[in-house]
Amino acid sequence: MRAEYGPGGPEAGAKTWHIVSGDTGRAMCGRELDPGAETREPGRWGEQPELSCHTCGALFLREAPYLPDEHRYQEQQE
């Protein structure tokens, strides 16, 4: 996961989270991201669904439909 920042820059926090493969700056949806932007473990995808890129999410989940860690995380929340 890599952050896309809005007009407020990094100080304002991530505007959208994208999935990037490897160390490239290109998200799965095709958007070029700042290589210095904050990154997170992909297991945290879904923590902030309102900030998650829908295109990246669809592509990411199709590629890795099973996220046992995330599933466990959601169960703990309920």
Ligand SMILES: [Zn+2]
């Ligand atoms: Zn994206």
